[in-house]
Amino acid sequence: MTDPVFLFDPDTDDVPVNGDGLNAGWTITLPASVKRHALGAMRLAEGDGLSLTDGRGLCVKTTLVDAQAGLVSVERVGRQPQPVTRLVLIQALAKTGHDEAAIDMATQIGVDEVIPWQANRSIAKWKAGRTDRKWRQVLGAATEQSRRVWSPELAQCVSSKQVVAICRRACVHGDLVIVLHQDATMSWSSVEDEVSRLADRCLADGRPRSINVVVGPEGGISEQEVSDFVGAGAQSVVLGSNILRASTAGPVALSLLSRALGRFA
Template structure:
């Protein structure tokens, strides 16, 4: 059985961990938040294995020595490199928690960056200190569930004009922005060709690149927004004949991109 993974903050006040000085055979105390989840909620005990990650590539395999004190022995320490080809999801706010469903599944698939978008047609509104906390907690939970070493970066929410700026920067840096829209004429096979070309350039010059997928709200992306993004250099694409929900469209696109980039065998 695969060990459960728990995210931790190395600078936590209750149990700070010097991540650059860890070695196999060492004993460390679990931070209180991890201890509560692993021992009180999941009922792990002495002799049970678990994994720890700081969400920035560090991965620690450990075995519980003393459940009461939260003491664990380190079995191995490793680090996963950050992907050179990054996947970003620009997700419009959606009612009924569909946006949170989208970023939850996107995290499980392997998205690297999540950008909330206050679309002109979004019924839900962004509330600083509340919405961002809920989205971050969703990313954390999905990262642990999927046992990832990298926690997706949650960026500030953006407006239409800021997405235009993202598209313009993508043109300069060799990145790619894909807008999912039911009335687009470009097919996914054309997108895959562009992604293959981009991956080849990335391999040649070893410079990180980002593929961003823009997903609209329940009512779809407006014609004005589509024109703004397309004029700024984004590629508009239709996934297929079926119309997908806001919680599903980005997930399907990211799954296809992961396969194209070789993340999935």
């Protein structure tokens, strides 16, 4: 069984871990928050394995040697590179926690960046200092649950006008923007063909590229927004005949993209 993974904050937690100079055989003390979770909630005991990560690719595999003191022995230190082809979810704010459910599942699937979007039809409102803190908690918990060593980046909340700017930049840099829309005529199979070509270009020149998935709120994306996004270079795509909730559309699309990119064995 894979060891549980725990996130620490390299900016605030007093942990001698930065990936450089840390060697196997060292004994380090778990941060207080990790100790509470690992020993209090998960009931790990001496001899159990656990891994620490900064959410930026670092993975420190350890073994618990003193539960009372929260001491672990370092077994191995490694760093995982980021994917060359990045998956980005532009998630519209949605009521009753549907947006949080979406980013939770997206993190488990492997999304690399989450961009909150205050869509025209979004009922929920972004509250700086409150909503972003909640979203970071969701992303962090899902990162640990899925045992990732890269936590998704959380960008600033954007307006529809700023999404248009994202679409334009994507065209310039060779990225892809996919707008999920129930009335679109472009099929998902066409998207996967384009994704394959984009992945091949990444492998050929080694330059990172992004695939952005735009998901609207409960009321859907307005016709004006779709028109503006497509006019700026995005592709409007229908996933299928069933209409999905704001909480599930993004994760379904990301799952299909992950499979197309070979992330799912």
